[in-house]
Amino acid sequence: MNRLKCFLLAIAAAFVFAAQPAMAQLSVDVTDESGDDLVIAVPNLATPQTASTAAGPTDVLGRQIADVIVSDLRGSGLFRPLGPSAVRTISYPEVTSPDYVYWPGTGAAALVQGFVRVNDDGKLTIGCYLYDVALKQELTRQGFVLAPADWRRAAHKCADAIYARLSGESPFFDSRIAYIAESGPKGNRVKRLAIMDSDGANHRFLTNGQSMVLTPRFSPDYKQIVYLSYIDKKPRIYIYDIGTGRQHVVTESANQTFAPRFSPDGRNILYSMAVGGNTDIYRISVNGGTPVRLTNSPTIDVGGSYSPDGSKIVFESDRSGSQQIYVMNADGSNQHRISFGGGSYATPEWSPRGDLIAFTKIAGNFRVGVMTPEGQSERLLTNSWQDEAPSWSPNGRVIQFFRSTQGRDGNASIWQVDLTGTNERRIPTPLNGSDPAWGPLLP
Amino acid sequence: MKKSMTLAALTAALAIAGCAKKPPAVLPPGPSSENTTPVDNGPIEGQVLPGSRADFLRTVPSDRIFFDTDSFSVDDQDRVTLDAQAAWLQRYPNVRVTIEGHADERGTREYNLALGDRRANAAKNYLQSRGIDAARMAVISWGKERPDAVGSDESAWARNRRAVTVIPQ
Numbered sequence: 171m172n173r174l175k176c177f178l179l180a181i182a183a184a185f186v187f188a189a190q191p192a193m194a195q196l197s198v199d200v201t202d203e204s205g206d207d208l209v210i211a212v213p214n215l216a217t218p219q220t221a222s223t224a225a226g227p228t229d230v231l232g233r234q235i236a237d238v239i240v241s242d243l244r245g246s247g248l249f250r251p252l253g254p255s256a257v258r259t260i261s262y263p264e265v266t267s268p269d270y271v272y273w274p275g276t277g278a279a280a281l282v283q284g285f286v287r288v289n290d291d292g293k294l295t296i297g298c299y300l301y302d303v304a305l306k307q308e309l310t311r312q313g314f315v316l317a318p319a320d321w322r323r324a325a326h327k328c329a330d331a332i333y334a335r336l337s338g339e340s341p342f343f344d345s346r347i348a349y350i351a352e353s354g355p356k357g358n359r360v361k362r363l364a365i366m367d368s369d370g371a372n373h374r375f376l377t378n379g380q381s382m383v384l385t386p387r388f389s390p391d392y393k394q395i396v397y398l399s400y401i402d403k404k405p406r407i408y409i410y411d412i413g414t415g416r417q418h419v420v421t422e423s424a425n426q427t428f429a430p431r432f433s434p435d436g437r438n439i440l441y442s443m444a445v446g447g448n449t450d451i452y453r454i455s456v457n458g459g460t461p462v463r464l465t466n467s468p469t470i471d472v473g474g475s476y477s478p479d480g481s482k483i484v485f486e487s488d489r490s491g492s493q494q495i496y497v498m499n500a501d502g503s504n505q506h507r508i509s510f511g512g513g514s515y516a517t518p519e520w521s522p523r524g525d526l527i528a529f530t531k532i533a534g535n536f537r538v539g540v541m542t543p544e545g546q547s548e549r550l551l552t553n554s555w556q557d558e559a560p561s562w563s564p565n566g567r568v569i570q571f572f573r574s575t576q577g578r579d580g581n582a583s584i585w586q587v588d589l590t591g592t593n594e595r596r597i598p599t600p601l602n603g604s605d606p607a608w609g610p611l612l613p
Numbered sequence: 614m615k616k617s618m619t620l621a622a623l624t625a626a627l628a629i630a631g632c633a634k635k636p637p638a639v640l641p642p643g644p645s646s647e648n649t650t651p652v653d654n655g656p657i658e659g660q661v662l663p664g665s666r667a668d669f670l671r672t673v674p675s676d677r678i679f680f681d682t683d684s685f686s687v688d689d690q691d692r693v694t695l696d697a698q699a700a701w702l703q704r705y706p707n708v709r710v711t712i713e714g715h716a717d718e719r720g721t722r723e724y725n726l727a728l729g730d731r732r733a734n735a736a737k738n739y740l741q742s743r744g745i746d747a748a749r750m751a752v753i754s755w756g757k758e759r760p761d762a763v764g765s766d767e768s769a770w771a772r773n774r775r776a777v778t779v780i781p782q
Contacts, residue, residue, distance in 0.1 A: 355763070356760060356763040357759065357760055357761065357763050358759070359758065361758075382758060384722065384758070385722065385723065403711075403753060404753075405726075405753065405754070426726070426730055426752075426753065426754055428723060428726050429723040429726070442723065442726075442727065444726070444727055444730035444731075444754065446734050446738075447685070447730055447731040447733075447734030447735065447738075448731075449727035449730065449731075470724065470727040470728070470731070472723050472724055472726075472727050473723050473724075486723075486724065488724075493721075493724055516720075516721040516723075516724055517721055517722075517723070530721055532719075532720075532721070536721070556718075558721055558722065559721070559722065574718070576765035577764065577765050578763040578764055578765075580763075580765060604722075605722070
């Protein structure tokens, strides 16, 4: 939040140096709000003339896109958006020349305007502009041409452009989640592979629940999902091809294979295999072939997550007597423990930014936390009965996890929290959910 | 000869089974499910086929052993159970079994899959030490995914930390 204010302040300062006296008031405004979220107005996107599309009339789409932008920005925890119902409607010509008389009165420091237009080929052109209200300055603009059915992606991309421009962080809204949809009684839960947008929209079930499935992960190109399935009561890792809907086993084995992960380049899969009570971590090409064994302790080595450059792997092991987090080189060399904060640690996930490891800390309850790859600066972000299995947003600023409630009616749901730990919210899903796996920014 | 078991004999078998030493922690099997330990109380009328699941369940003190938190060691009580299972399996050398390992909900998902495998193998290794061919015994871990008791308390967790010997129908 402060970063945002600082950014606007910096702009203000620049204009002061440029000898624009009115700017001094602006920086005061921003300072008065320090500690609060940035107020940003998002009126409906205008349309040159209302036209029907496969996804509905352009004026309705303009309203829906604004609503999605509002939802994304609010969910980030950095903004206090004033949506279409809180501000007046804008006309098409206004999109590129904001009414700087009206907007300051709304309390908005920033303003998002845009338009929806139908092209001759039936596609939509969606424009998105970000303005600094006090400075009367355009800060960024983005334009997208896409099929009407993909209008939500334009909204996410617009929100991403705003978020990135004002926070200095990388974007993350235009991304998808794979997870396990759960239903049925606790003793015989039905688990289905499902995917959805980062905000829960465009939800789709991929498996029918006849076989239990667990722990999905998207391939970096979003074309495949690797996961654990109990098809034929043989727990094996499978790859699901999203384009064809087909699935195939990654490696045949008489032993149970589980905990699959893609390497950052998508060429290899890390997985765990239990042999006679001893679980170790292996690597295999996505095309199959001979697996390479990476750990060989006589205890449980399980899970794992690559560093973004693919050179290292963080994993969990109970070789010390309790579950702890270890880092090794990608070839299995130089295995060393990094978690020393007391209690047990599980499910380490390396941030896409490379700077942090997210984990589940087990000390009675399960809590999600982060530490550096050297095991320093541990911080717990959540506090509930069981928060498990963190998964990073593409920009490494937000974490999704699943939260279980206790008792015979206990169930699981998907939540997200930002790195401050203060912005926590539930992600809406049609059924209960667990094992969220956040994919990269969409290509 | 299989079908010659009379109702009287069946009653006697039940009575003997009832006299067998049962670990106090053993409770009736949980609700039936498609994916995990099927429960079969045997035919209500008619005979129990020797070597069948119903026969196994009526002969051994329990089809399962229980573990302490985060442990996979087999204690004296477990040995009594597994000795009886081994004796039954010796009588029916053509029967193949699956040993299912489970964990309670207090561990993380993937670790519990590994822990369930440890427990299933602990039971398998003991049965093997009692002369049962390892090739007859498959293992599968369900981790914490198929609790037998659905509460979130010590007694429920104790029931869920288990390795179950499953005979085909």
